[in-house]
Each structure stands twice: as C-alpha cells, then as structure tokens.
Amino acid sequence: MKHIKGELEQKGIKPTYQRLCILEYLHAHLVHPTVEGIYDELVDRVPTMSKTTVYNTLRLFSEKDVINEIRITGTEVRYDINCQSHHHFLCKKCGKIYDVDVTCPFANMEHKEVSGHEIQEVHGYFKGICKECLTKQNNEQKGR
Amino acid sequence: MKHIKGELEQKGIKPTYQRLCILEYLHAHLVHPTVEGIYDELVDRVPTMSKTTVYNTLRLFSEKDVINEIRITGTEVRYDINCQSHHHFLCKKCGKIYDVDVTCPFANMEHKEVSGHEIQEVHGYFKGICKECLTKQNNEQKGR
DNA sequence: TTTCATGTTTGTAATCATTACAAATTAAAT
DNA sequence: ATTTAATTTGTAATGATTACAAACATGAAA
DSSP, X not given: OHHHHHHHHHTTOOOOHHXXXXXXXXXXXXXXXXXXXXXXXXXXXXXXXXXXXXXXXXXXXXHTTSSEEEXXXXXXXXXXXXXXXOEEEEETTTXXXXXXXXXXXTTTTOOSEETTEEEEEEEEEEEEEOHHHHHHHHHHHHHO | OHHHHHHHHHTTOOOOHHHHHHHHHHHHOOSOOBHHHHHHHHHHHSTTOOHHHHHHXXXXXXXXXXXXXXXXXXXXXXXXXXXXXXXXXXXXXTOOEEEEOOOOTTXXXXXXXXXXXXXXXXXXXXXXXXXXXHHHHHHHHHHO
C-alpha cells in the first residue's frame, strides 16, 4: 500500500484513507468496474464509505490522469487504471469489456492533432461478440 | 423526399410520416444532433410529434443500421447518419463534435476480429481543443 | 362499408446513473 | 487548544432514457 500512496502524491492528490482504498481496488480489479461495483465491494471493508465519495474520488482521479473513463455501454461509466494506451472491446452478448492491443498510430500519441484540432485523449473501442461467447455458440450448435 | 423513402424501404422499415421527417432532418443536419435537438426542431413543423417517437425511431434506425449512436459527451447520445466510416473529435471547450477522416486499418473493416473477438462495430474518437477554439485562444493572447 | 388485426404514435409515469448541496467529520496549521 | 481548510457523507434534485398503456392509423378480409 506504500507505492500506491506515492502514486497519489506524485499526481498531487492528498492520499486519504478512502482514496487509497479505491485506488487499491482499481489496481486489483482490472475488469473496468462500475461505481456501483466499486462501492458494493468497498462498503463491506469500509462501512462508512459513501457512494458520493466514490463518485468524487473517481472524478478527481480522472482529472489528475490517474484513471480513464470508459463510456461504451451507454448505461454507466466504467473505469480503467491500465496506463498503457490500448483499445477496448465490448461484447454485446455478455457485456464484458476486454482490453485489446492494437497497432494504432494514434493510441501511442504519435500524432498531436487531426484536421487542425489538438488531440488530448484518444479513445478506440470495438463492439461485437467475444471469443468466449463465440465458442459457446459453436458448442450449442454442435450439441443440437 | 422520394429517395429517402426508398432508403427506409431498402432496410425493411415502413416509411411512416414521422420516420421520414426524422430521417430527412438527420440528412440535413450532419452536426450529430441530440434527441432534444431533433425533437425541438420537428415539433414546430409536425406539432403532434412526440419525444417518445423520436426515441423509438432513432432506436429503430440504429438497429437497422441507418444511423449510428455516438456516446462521447457522457450526458446524452448523439446521432450520426454519415455512412462512410470515420472517427470523431469532441472539443472539450465548445462541445462541438467534428467528423475526422483517419487512416485507420479498422475503420474500413479490413479486420474482422481482434484477439479472437468478432468485430461488428468500430468506434474511434478524440478529445481535445478544436481548431476554432485554438485560434480564439491565440487571438486573446495577442490582444492582451 | 364494416370488422378485425396489426403496427405506430403519443403522453405520462417510472427508472437509474449522476450531480448538487449542505451538514458532519477529519486533518492541518497557527 | 483553536481556528481554518479540506474531505467525507447522506439526502435531495436533475435529466436522459425507458416502460407502459391508451389512442390512432393502416390495410386486409368478409
């Protein structure tokens, strides 16, 4: 929990207890959790934790570039602490979001502008059917 | 309004009056309008138009691949009828969404899969400061 | 024309993630 | 110890979207 504290201080964020808990959770759960999911888990360990604090903290982390917001599903924001630039894949069937590595000339910030606009963030994602759901489909067909 | 009717029939959508109005509006306003924006404009011409109809119609169009949903801003869905695959740029200052052409090996569906997942949709967007807002910034600095 | 069935439109009410806000609590500084 | 500022917390408000059921239109069959 030491290096996590340093991570916040580096970015100019006062490392309070709830902030450390949330950051630790994010590091341990790289499955792009929701606010609801983070809160539900943490409130067991830290009974005083409030959902507003989770919202506040995630906004702060996002502003200070500790995490990234992922807006794909349409219903709620997901959060991602994986710092390496990468894209995402949302399965339309099971709803899981995968990290995918893609050789994209924009992902690694080679370009700083498009059509004269200054790029600050790059977001790329795919929608479709994930590997797991595909094999499930195939097995069902064979079974018939 | 004839070819617009054909466009719907081709995709297996019964071309009702309100659907034609909405489709026509989308063709005439390529600035990625919101449900609110579409409704406000149309209700003047078609006083019986209901917001629910706009929602229903846009969902139908989206399902039948007449339009695409754009989820960037975080507050509301924007709609796009530009069929050529392209990416988007959201200006953090003025909130405008631009179309940008980008040589992306995924945008034109060269690849049908990543990491074993079947790709059905490709979404790419940038956030930053747009050309217009950049020059405005510069002019203000000079004026000082 | 009338009847019936189906699909479409409409308005209202409900949902649900997120934000606003102010009181309570904690930490830091003098 | 006292004051000040920052953080946390719970509740209430917001706002986009969806659920639902009644009203309406359409077109086929009798």
